[in-house]
Amino acid sequence: MHIPHYNIVFDPKDLTLEDTFTFKCYKGIVCFNRCCYDVKLILSPYDLLRIKRALNLSTEAFIEKYGELYIGEVTQLPVISINMNPYDYSCPFLDKEEGCKIYPDRPSPCRIYPLARYFAENEKGEKIELYKIIRETHCKGHYENYPIKVKDFLEEQGLIPYHYFNDLWGEVVIKRQKFSHTPLTGDLLETIYLLAYDLEGLRNYLENEKLFTLSQEDLALSEEELLEKALKVIRDEILREEYFL
Numbered sequence: 552m553h554i555p556h557y558n559i560v561f562d563p564k565d566l567t568l569e570d571t572f573t574f575k576c577y578k579g580i581v582c583f584n585r586c587c588y589d590v591k592l593i594l595s596p597y598d599l600l601r602i603k604r605a606l607n608l609s610t611e612a613f614i615e616k617y618g619e620l621y622i623g624e625v626t627q628l629p630v631i632s633i634n635m636n637p638y639d640y641s642c643p644f645l646d647k648e649e650g651c652k653i654y655p656d657r658p659s660p661c662r663i664y665p666l667a668r669y670f671a672e673n674e675k676g677e678k679i680e681l682y683k684i685i686r687e688t689h690c691k692g693h694y695e696n697y698p699i700k701v702k703d704f705l706e707e708q709g710l711i712p713y714h715y716f717n718d719l720w721g722e723v724v725i726k727r728q729k730f731s732h733t734p735l736t737g738d739l740l741e742t743i744y745l746l747a748y749d750l751e752g753l754r755n756y757l758e759n760e761k762l763f764t765l766s767q768e769d770l771a772l773s774e775e776e777l778l779e780k781a782l783k784v785i786r787d788e789i790l791r792e793e794y795f796l
């Protein structure tokens with residue numbers, strides 16, 4: 552079954568964390584799984600960490616089996632996405648009876664749907680977090696009588712750690728967008744890939760060598776702690792503004 556994603560509409564209203572919207576998704580709803588076809592699923596470093604851990608796969612094995620690795624057009628940063636099944640465009644993690652086979656570790660785009668998160672400035676010039684509701688014709692969860700605050704929905708969907716790591720990665724992306732006129736060298740690109748997406752490769756490297764401020768001492772860190780440090784190394788040490796000016 553191929554369900555193209557047309558008729559995407561964003562509600563004009565901006566929602567804050569305290570606002571309430573009406574939505575419920577559950578096994579048994581008439582549209583169950585309809586949103587798991589023909590989706591462009593780009594994985595953030597934290598999305599990938601969670602899925603790889605759940606599947607017990609290395610980055611290389613994951614890409615070979617389920618995904619694609621390419622270079623972002625503007626940022627020239629490495630990008631990893633999930634390939635849909637070629638015969639019916641279904642997500643490779645979809646069990647058509649039971650739903651998502653990696654549900655506890657599903658990536659952030661699947662968790663946040665039907666909301667879209669973005670940042671804006673208020674009248675005082677302060678950065679504020681806002682949400683818009685996405686409405687697609689196939690998604691019937693909007694008609695369920697289940698009012699929920701945005702902040703409770705995020706909690707329910709386990710999005711808090713995802714937002715923390717995705718915001719860190721977002722700062723890397725914004726920096727690269729700013730300096731996209733200066734191409735990354737092959738060496739820097741490989742280093743960014745290692746730090747953002749290949750923690751087991753990074754650990755092997757640190758057994759013998761230092762990498763910026765990361766050293767053997769960091770081998771004791773958990774995967775989350777190491778990823779946090781690694782993303783900060785990309786943001787603060789590799790993408791130094793003076794290097795790209």
Ligand code: SF4
Nearest residue numbers: 587642644645651661
């Ligand atoms: S990862 Fe899971 S929730 Fe997301 S599209 Fe695939 S099957 Fe659906």
Ligand code: SF4
Nearest residue numbers: 576582584586690692
């Ligand atoms: S309610 Fe929406 S998000 Fe839930 S299964 Fe249906 S289409 Fe997917």
